[in-house]
Amino acid sequence: MSMELQINLAQARKEKPAADKLGFGTIFTDHMFVMDYSVEQGWHNAQIMPYGPLLLEPSIMVFHYGQAVFEGMKAFRTKDERVVLFRPERYIRRMSYSIQKLCIPAFDEAFVVDAIKTLVDIERDWVYGAEGTALYIRPFIIATDPYLGVRPSNTYKFMVILSPVGAYYKEGFNPVKIYITDEFTRAAKQGLGDVKTPANYAASLYAGEQAKKMGFTQVLWLDPIEKKYIEEVGTMNVFFKIDGEVVTPALSGSILSGVTRDSVLQVLKSWGIAVSERAISVDEIFAAYDEGRLEEVFGTGTAAVISPVGLLRHGEREISINGGVTGELSARLFDAITGMQYGKCSDDFGWIVEV
Structure with a gap:
């Protein structure tokens, strides 16, 4: 795909809120990226334009059959006032994997990364420098054929919107409470569980709301067959430190x-900490706790980075992890990754991309 990126700047700019009023995902910047697809033209009409409503027919396929994918990444303002992205190529590569399963046509990854860099550069004033803030970047693709019938769409719209954000969880970096459900399941192997599509998140809503009513932050899902093995938390992958070894589901x-x-896996290995990607059962976790071998539990994700877990509940049993306080390794990982993102420590992995 060879095309030019057209830029149409907004005539008026929005008022920016104070850093402590940001929240997460409720405020949007002045501009967005849009690109269209048709069978005849391929991906075309790439432009950065003022953020605003879309004019869409009510019959477009995404509304009825859910053919869509999305991603989420962040831009940061470093202590020396640079604006940087964290591993953008890796996020867009994952998006390319997602579109295969949703039968969406391939796009030029390098072009999209460059378009995102240009968009963030235009909106760099929206990248706050306060600790814990970032500019959340949401690329997504929707099927736009006005057609009521089950087949892949022939037309699509690729968009990127930006949102300045604070902490994802109200707890901030304090430990969260997680409910392990064996009543509901989210995804099965060879389905859509390993791609970022809205269907996965819709499937998690009911169980998540039930957990919140009981005072928990998130649901931890078990495998859908035996309802025995740990999979992931609603918005995070999950890690367990047992006898000095860090274990995460394969x-x-x-x-x-x-x-x-x-x-996290790469950082841990660089520190010489034993890491294992394998099947791990909920029974193994509780047995390790009973035997005094479960040292820490934490989640990982773009939104929260590292989220220490202070309490796990399964059935009628609750266990307090590390006395309900943030563990040493969780804090060290958080400091290492956010340190790279905010330019407070060296990037030894080549993950930081300057805008």
């Missing part, structure tokens, strides 16, 4: 290949 076709998950 990618098995129903778990999202998290970019932060991969980053």
Whole structure:
């Protein structure tokens, strides 16, 4: 795909809120990226334009059959006032994997990364420098054929919107409470569990709301067959530190290949800490707790980076992890990854891309 990126700047700019008023995903910047697809033209009409409503027919296929994918990444303002992205190529590569399963046509990854860099550069004033803030980047593709019938669409719209954000969880970096459900399942192997499509998140809503009513932050899903093996938390991959070794469920076709998950694995290995990607059962976790071998539990994800887990509940049993306080390794990982993102420590992995 060879095309030019057209730029149409907004005539008026929005008022920017104070950093402590950001929240997560409720405020949007002045511009967005849009690109269209048709069978005849391929991907075309790439432009950066003022953020605003879309004019769409009510019959377009995404509304009825859910053919869509999305991604989520962040831009940061470093301590020396640079604006940087964290592993953008890796996120867009994962998006390319997702579109295969949703029968969406391939796009030029390098062009999209460059378009995102241009968009963030235009909106760099929206990248706050306060600790814990970032500019959340949401690329997504929707099927746009006005057609009521089950087949892949012939037309699509690729968009990128930006949102300045604070902490994802109200707890911030304090430990969260997780409910392990064996009543509901989210995804099965060889389905859509390993891609970022809205269907996965719709499937998690009911169980997530039930958990919140009981005072929990998120649901931890078990495998859908035996309801025995740990898979992932609703918005995070999950890690367990047992006897000094860090264990995380292996990618098995129903778990999202998290970019932060991969980053944590690489950082841990560089520190010489034993790491294992394997099947791990909920019974093993509770047995390790009973035997005094379960040292830490934490989740990883783009939104929260590292989220320590202070309490797990399964059935009628609750266990407090590390006395309900943030563990040493969780804190060290959080400091290492956010340190790279905010330019407070060296990037030894080549993950930081300057805008």
